[in-house]
Amino acid sequence: xxxxxxxxxxxxxxxxxxxxxxxxxxxxxxxxxxxxxxxxxxxxxxxxxxxxxxxxxxxxxxxxxxxxxxxxxxxxxxxxxxxxxxxxxxxxxxxxxxxxxxxxxxxxxxxxxxxxxxxxxxxxxxxxxxxxxxxxxxxxxxxxxxxxxxxxxxxxxxxxxxxxxxxxxxxxxxxxxxxxxxxxxxxxxxxxxxxxxxxxxxxxxxxxxxxxxxxxxxxxxxxxxxxxxxxxxxxxxxxxxxxxxxxxxxxxxxxxxxxxxxxxxxxxxxxxxxxxxxxxxxxxxxxxxxxxxxxxxxxxxxxxxxxxxxxxxxxxxxxxxxxxxxxxxxxxxxxxxxxxxxxxxxxxxxxxxxxxxxxxxxxxxxxxxxxxxxxxxxxxxxxxxxxxxxxxxxxxxxxxxxxxxxxxxxxxxxxxxxxxxxxxxxxxxxxxxxxxxxxxxxxxxxxxxxxxxxxxxxxxxxxxxxxxxxxxxxxxx
Amino acid sequence: xxxxxxxxxxxxxxxxxxxxxxxxxxxxxxxxxxxxxxxxxxxxxxxxxxxxxxxxxxxxxxxxxxxxxxxxxxxxxxxxxxxxxxxxxxxxxxxxxxxxxxxxxxxxxxxxxxxxxxxxxxxxxxxxxxxxxxxxxxxxxxxxxxxxxxxxxxxxxxxxxxxxxxxxxxxxxxxxxxxxxxxxxxxxxxxxxxxxxxxxxxxxxxxxxxxxxxxxxxxxxxxxxxxxxxxxxxxxxxxxxxxxxxxxxxxxxxxxxxxxxxxxxxxxxxxxxxxxxxxxxxxxxxxxxxxxxxxxxxxxxxxxxxxxxxxxxxxxxxxxxxxxxxxxxxxxxxxxxxxxxxxxxxxxxxxxxxxxxxxxxxxxxxxxxxxxxxxxxxxxxxxxxxxxxxxxxxxxxxxxxxxxxxxxxxxxxxxxxxxxxxxxxx
Numbered sequence: 001x002x003x004x005x006x007x008x009x010x011x012x013x014x015x016x017x018x019x020x021x022x023x024x025x026x027x028x029x030x031x032x033x034x035x036x037x038x039x040x041x042x043x044x045x046x047x048x049x050x051x052x053x054x055x056x057x058x059x060x061x062x063x064x065x066x067x068x069x070x071x072x073x074x075x076x077x078x079x080x081x082x083x084x085x086x087x088x089x090x091x092x093x094x095x096x097x098x099x100x101x102x103x104x105x106x107x108x109x110x111x112x113x114x115x116x117x118x119x120x121x122x123x124x125x126x127x128x129x130x131x132x133x134x135x136x137x138x139x140x141x142x143x144x145x146x147x148x149x150x151x152x153x154x155x156x157x158x159x160x161x162x163x164x165x166x167x168x169x170x171x172x173x174x175x176x177x178x179x180x181x182x183x184x185x186x187x188x189x190x191x192x193x194x195x196x197x198x199x200x201x202x203x204x205x206x207x208x209x210x211x212x213x214x215x216x217x218x219x220x221x222x223x224x225x226x227x228x229x230x231x232x233x234x235x236x237x238x239x240x241x242x243x244x245x246x247x248x249x250x251x252x253x254x255x256x257x258x259x260x261x262x263x264x265x266x267x268x269x270x271x272x273x274x275x276x277x278x279x280x281x282x283x284x285x286x287x288x289x290x291x292x293x294x295x296x297x298x299x300x301x302x303x304x305x306x307x308x309x310x311x312x313x314x315x316x317x318x319x320x321x322x323x324x325x326x327x328x329x330x331x332x333x334x335x336x337x338x339x340x341x342x343x344x345x346x347x348x349x350x351x352x353x354x355x356x357x358x359x360x361x362x363x364x365x366x367x368x369x370x371x372x373x374x375x376x377x378x379x380x381x382x383x384x385x386x387x388x389x390x391x392x393x394x395x396x397x398x399x400x401x402x403x404x405x406x407x408x409x410x411x412x413x414x415x416x417x418x419x420x421x422x423x424x425x426x427x428x429x430x431x432x433x434x435x436x437x438x439x440x441x442x443x444x445x446x447x448x449x450x451x452x453x454x455x456x457x458x459x460x461x462x463x464x465x466x467x468x469x470x471x472x473x474x475x476x477x
Numbered sequence: 478x479x480x481x482x483x484x485x486x487x488x489x490x491x492x493x494x495x496x497x498x499x500x501x502x503x504x505x506x507x508x509x510x511x512x513x514x515x516x517x518x519x520x521x522x523x524x525x526x527x528x529x530x531x532x533x534x535x536x537x538x539x540x541x542x543x544x545x546x547x548x549x550x551x552x553x554x555x556x557x558x559x560x561x562x563x564x565x566x567x568x569x570x571x572x573x574x575x576x577x578x579x580x581x582x583x584x585x586x587x588x589x590x591x592x593x594x595x596x597x598x599x600x601x602x603x604x605x606x607x608x609x610x611x612x613x614x615x616x617x618x619x620x621x622x623x624x625x626x627x628x629x630x631x632x633x634x635x636x637x638x639x640x641x642x643x644x645x646x647x648x649x650x651x652x653x654x655x656x657x658x659x660x661x662x663x664x665x666x667x668x669x670x671x672x673x674x675x676x677x678x679x680x681x682x683x684x685x686x687x688x689x690x691x692x693x694x695x696x697x698x699x700x701x702x703x704x705x706x707x708x709x710x711x712x713x714x715x716x717x718x719x720x721x722x723x724x725x726x727x728x729x730x731x732x733x734x735x736x737x738x739x740x741x742x743x744x745x746x747x748x749x750x751x752x753x754x755x756x757x758x759x760x761x762x763x764x765x766x767x768x769x770x771x772x773x774x775x776x777x778x779x780x781x782x783x784x785x786x787x788x789x790x791x792x793x794x795x796x797x798x799x800x801x802x803x804x805x806x807x808x809x810x811x812x813x814x815x816x817x818x819x820x821x822x823x824x825x826x827x828x829x830x831x832x833x834x835x836x837x838x839x840x841x842x843x844x845x846x847x848x849x850x851x852x853x854x855x856x857x858x859x860x861x862x863x864x865x866x867x868x869x870x871x872x873x874x875x876x877x878x879x880x881x882x883x884x885x886x887x888x889x890x891x892x893x894x895x896x897x898x899x900x901x902x903x
Contacts, residue, residue, distance in 0.1 A: 057898040058896065058897075058898065059898055060612055060613030061616065061617060061618055061621075061759075062609075062612070062616060062617075062618045062621065062623075063610070063616070067765075067769070067898050068898045070898060070899060071900055073774075074768070074877075074880035074883070074884070077768060077769070077772070077773055077777075078772070078773060078777035078781070079777075079879075080773065080878065081769065081772075081773030081774050081777045081778055082775075082778050082781045084774065084778075085630070085782070085787060086775065086780040088630070088671040088672060089630055089632075089672050090635075090670055090672040091788075092632075092633040092634070100782055100784045100786075101784075110669065110670060110672040111632075111669070111670050111672075111673075112671065112672060114670050114671040114672075115669050115670035118667070118670075119671070132669070134668075134669070140629065143859075149861070281739065335898070340487070347490075365544075402502055422851075424618070425618045426618075428618075
């Protein structure tokens with residue numbers, strides 16, 4: 001009862017009380033912001049725990065993000081295993097006796113995909129005082145006419161390692177700034193804003209017009225399913241002019257496909273800069289590890305750097321089409337762990353709140369795949385990724401300096417929320433958002449601004465009990 | 478399970494039928510007729526008795542048997558796991574003793590004694606791998622040790638010098654790592670990538686054997702690598718080897734303890750949990766080991782890449798034995814017999830719920846074991862050549878046999894009333 005009174009007072013003070021609603025239900029106050037039914041629970045939906053539809057598995061623990069989709073055939077599981085091996089194994093400098101895996105560098109961020117996506121999980125951001133990343137990288141650029149151009153000396157990404165005899169491009173360090181805040185009920189919290197500094201540039205100063213952006217490695221579950229969502233579905237979800245006036249105006253990020261040679265909707269990466277898993281993977285090989293492939297035949301070495309270093313190539317290209325296919329298939333078919341505790345009343349309450357305060361406007365809970373994806377079992381499936389794959393303006397606080405492709409620094413792709421409750425198990429941390437700045441799920445929500453501001457504010461006005469319920473729901477994903 | 482439910486429903490149906498047949502009689506019978514009344518009473522009585530005996534008593538007894546059997550299977554599994562890890566721990570202690578003896582007096586003989594202890598210990602450990610893959614004591618996130626004990630594949634250059642790079646590895650980097658102690662090496666394990674393995678069985682294997690550069694045999698690291706004044710950084714290499722063998726003992730002791738009887742530990746939770754939860758774990762472990770670990774990582778990868786480096790126990794060239802030991806562990810859970818324990822196995826339960834799949838599995842598990850035994854040594858030669866080379870034929874047959882048993886595990890899970898991470902096929 002006390003809560004109701006407190007609610008009432010708060011709402012009165014805000015002048016938002018709706019008397020008619022009070023008359024209908026004296027027990028729960030309601031306005032457009034606060035949740036209505038105080039005890040309402042989301043209905044249990046048949047199969048809702050199977051987030052990944054055909055790619056769901058009931059697993060937990062450290063390897064929760066390492067299972068192949070349950071629907072794979074025995075033969076496909078073998079391909080998956082081979083892709084996994086190239087994903088995990090370290091690549092080495094050429095020439096080497098391991099001819100299948102040489103060609104690392106000359107510059108690189110890690111020796112293997114798993115160096116950042118450890119156990120296919122979310123990378124950890126830098127801590128203050130640390131100099132080596134475990135899954136965070138820095139994108140670089142300078143202003144261009146339409147979107148950023150690569151940095152003239154250092155290229156599009158800072159590589160903090162190099163092979164023997166070559167100096168690494170630079171190092172970087174992080175400084176953290178505390179940002180205190182309060183929930184509506186007075187409970188205090190403190191966010192932590194990261195600031196990056198690039199140190200020891202080896203090939204000359206970065207210049208004043210350099211633009212930088214930090215990105216952590218994402219969890220790699222269910223990506224083939226995201227790829228299988230028809231473009232038409234995403235375009236239907238988009239509302240670039242906010243014509244329905246709900247304050248949310250997602251838009252598809254059109255990017256040029258290297259493989260298909262035409263504009264396609266970007267789906268992958270924090271800014272939806274890659275249209276397919278294959279292109280994301282080939283990009284990772286060349287940008288993060290210095291491994292060329294049929295899609296990217298040139299090392300990412302700028303003209304300035306090329307004049308000052310010497311290195312041996314591991315082949316032209318260094319990775320075969322077959323290997324690229326294997327790693328792509330692997331990255332497409334990692335299973336999505338099923339939700340836990342779906343029937344728990346607290347979780348169901350949290351799910352109800354999630355819908356009620358507008359989270360689902362971007363984190364779309366249910367989508368259907370189309371009938372064209374190369375993996376047959378992924379076609380025409382109902383999935384629950386909690387994303388619309390669209391770019392949203394998330395406000396100034398989340399913005400960095402980068403204009404990737406056609407996006408602004410404030411725009412981010414809604415990330416899928418499946419698997420976010422398992423980071424602690426898989427990756428041993430609970431860091432969220434594009435640079436890992438949020439130290440827990442509540443902080444992730446509190447950072448939402450821009451199009452996400454109204455739903456963030458409603459989150460801040462929730463009772464403690466409902467905030468906890470919302471977090472319990474996110475944790476069940 | 479589905480079968481049984483059907484049966485009890487039809488029993489219930491029969492009793493309801495019996496009752497409803499009695500009602501029309503009631504309507505026709507004049508209420509004064511004592512005989513009819515009696516008939517009615519008898520009919521109701523009979524129906525009630527039918528109802529009570531068929532619906533309540535008989536299925537309940539059935540269910541009690543079934544539940545009891547499930548509990549016994551689970552509790553014998555706990556017994557197997559404890560015996561397995563206790564033996565594995567003991568074999569690691571032997572290895573540790575031999576390594577200490579070797580480091581005290583390095584010679585070809587003491588090195589070879591350490592190597593035999595490694596091979597013996599490795600076989601015991603591999604038999605316990607069926608106890609993985611469900612966040613049990615070996616691999617649970619809180620304090621699991623799997624990545625400390627068994628991480629693989631391993632990038633040799635992360636630990637020590639390799640051909641062409643004499644400066645490589647933690648051992649040859651005294652500036653960054655002045656003291657090589659267990660705690661540090663544990664932190665360094667898998668730092669910066671999953672192949673950056675610093676500790677565990679395969680790290681010890683690499684230190685004892687060295688890189689495998691000989692197509693016909695294992696690695697041939699000279700014992701002098703551990704003799705101060707002869708091997709470069711020999712003292713650091715010795716300290717490293719000592720530290721990793723100590724860690725192995727500590728880690729395996731921890732797992733064995735979690736399975737100890739009569740203690741407030743994982744085992745207690747495992748045997749008191751609803752039996753089906755524990756059965757699901759058992760079957761998941763068997764299926765994931767068969768399909769993902771054995772058939773996938775350890776067979777399909779070297780089969781496709783034909784790359785020596787992808788061989789599981791590449792330094793010692795004992796890979797062919799690995800598959801036999803893995804399969805032996807799976808068979809032990811199936812039969813309930815192994816590690817010196819003899820009790821009720823999953824097979825006994827399978828025979829009760831789905832006799833067909835029990836029969837299939839008996840045959841498939843035997844076929845897989847035979848297939849693993851048919852893989853010719855050395856493994857790194859068996860992967861080479863065209864697809865009709867005898868080695869590759871044997872490898873493919875093993876993969877297929879393991880895949881077949883996996884699908885059956887999934888079908889059995891279905892019959893038992895739950896699902897595991899692999900679908901039971903179309």
